[in-house]
Amino acid sequence: MLVPGPGWWRGGPQLGTLGLWAALRAAAAPAAARRAHPARPYSPLERSPSNEPARKTPLKEWTLIVNPFGRLQARLPCDIAVRPLDPYHYPDSDRVLVTVSGVEGGSLDLDGIQVKYDEAEKQMAIVSDSIGYEASVEVKVPMKFDLNIRTSGTGCVKVQEAECDDCRIETEQGISIVQSVKSKKLHIQTKGGKVICLGTILGNTDIHASEKSTVTIDKLQGSSVNISTEDGLLKAKYLYTESSSLSSAAGDITLGSIHGDLTVHSKMGNITIGHMNQTSECEKWIKASAPSGTVHLRSQSWFQSLKLKGF
Numbered sequence: 116m117l118v119p120g121p122g123w124w125r126g127g128p129q130l131g132t133l134g135l136w137a138a139l140r141a142a143a144a145p146a147a148a149r150r151a152h153p154a155r156p157y158s159p160l161e162r163s164p165s166n167e168p169a170r171k172t173p174l175k176e177w178t179l180i181v182n183p184f185g186r187l188q189a190r191l192p193c194d195i196a197v198r199p200l201d202p203y204h205y206p207d208s209d210r211v212l213v214t215v216s217g218v219e220g221g222s223l224d225l226d227g228i229q230v231k232y233d234e235a236e237k238q239m240a241i242v243s244d245s246i247g248y249e250a251s252v253e254v255k256v257p258m259k260f261d262l263n264i265r266t267s268g269t270g271c272v273k274v275q276e277a278e279c280d281d282c283r284i285e286t287e288q289g290i291s292i293v294q295s296v297k298s299k300k301l302h303i304q305t306k307g308g309k310v311i312c313l314g315t316i317l318g319n320t321d322i323h324a325s326e327k328s329t330v331t332i333d334k335l336q337g338s339s340v341n342i343s344t345e346d347g348l349l350k351a352k353y354l355y356t357e358s359s360s361l362s363s364a365a366g367d368i369t370l371g372s373i374h375g376d377l378t379v380h381s382k383m384g385n386i387t388i389g390h391m392n393q394t395s396e397c398e399k400w401i402k403a404s405a406p407s408g409t410v411h412l413r414s415q416s417w418f419q420s421l422k423l424k425g426f
């Protein structure tokens with residue numbers, strides 16, 4: 116699978132996120148992309164001879180003055196990336212910067228996107244249904260902004276380094292990437308796109324991925340975690356929770372290091388749990404069921420895990 120190593124997002128502002136999405140999308144869902152846009156036989160990505168993503172340039176920008184504790188609502192048919200404002204340039208954390216990029220000479224409907232701030236509601240809205248799926252929108256928001264993002268078609272969502280009360284992401288076939296997000300409540304829902312959690316995700320988390328969506332998690336920490344997939348793999352490297360419930364209809368569930376009460380259920384697939392890192396003083400339990408597959412468990416005490424790590 117084409118999951119990037121750490122550090123990829125630090126690349127050039129254009130190629131970083133956009134290039135990654137292009138690569139993931141070309142590898143994962145060319146059929147879905149064609150299905151979603153039947154009028155165009157090939158996306159610009161597939162057309163480019165070297166398989167390099169077409170280079171996008173900023174076409175339109177907005178700067179709005181906002182309340183640092185407001186929220187962003189986005190409804191878009193294209194990719195959107197959300198990052199915190201640079202604290203050096205904006206020490207008061209009171210701006211939202213929006214950039215729409217696209218391939219130069221393309222046919223984006225730049226007037227078909229609404230970007231506005233409602234002061235009474237403290238809500239920043241970025242809404243379009245006509246902008247065109249080739250567009251990408253980059254938004255820089257105050258660190259504490261709540262996020263409510265929904266894309267249609269193949270629109271991907273990426274959220275980096277947010278620290279908020281509520282973060283909601285909903286896609287159809289688009290990929291959702293969350294990286295180093297700290298949110299009291301994180302909710303991700305997709306109908307076919309991958310869900311990728313990079314770095315540490317902190318907060319009560321709820322991920323629902325249907326159809327062939329896979330869910331891949333580096334490290335997730337929260338008191339309550341619920342994750343379900345339908346036909347796709349659910350894979351988590353570290354899961355530190357008080358209680359979590361993981362389920363899949365037909366996909367495999369593979370867990371690395373886990374901590375806390377856990378219910379795992381895969382109707383048709385296999386379940387593999389490498390280290391269960393349970394301290395003996397607190398009674399934790401794991402309930403794993405795979406009626407049509409196999410369950411592999413390996414238990415490890417806290418002391419053993421310290422030895423394994425070479426202390």
Ligand SMILES: *[C@@H]1O[C@H](CO)[C@@H](O)[C@H](O)[C@H]1NC(C)=O
Nearest residue numbers: 301319320321339340341360
């Ligand atoms: C997870 O599911 C349980 C049981 O339905 C529910 O009580 C809990 O609030 C859910 N947690 C999240 C983070 O959605």
Ligand SMILES: *[C@@H]1O[C@H](CO)[C@@H](O)[C@H](O)[C@H]1NC(C)=O
Nearest residue numbers: 365366367383384385408409
């Ligand atoms: C589950 O494991 C069995 C035996 O290890 C394997 O044959 C099968 O392909 C696995 N199922 C999936 C969905 O990977």
Ligand SMILES: *[C@@H]1O[C@H](CO)[C@@H](O)[C@H](O)[C@H]1NC(C)=O
Nearest residue numbers: 372374390392417420421424
């Ligand atoms: C196991 O849990 C302990 C205590 O919560 C933690 O300090 C340690 O890093 C964990 N070990 C692994 C391998 O995750």
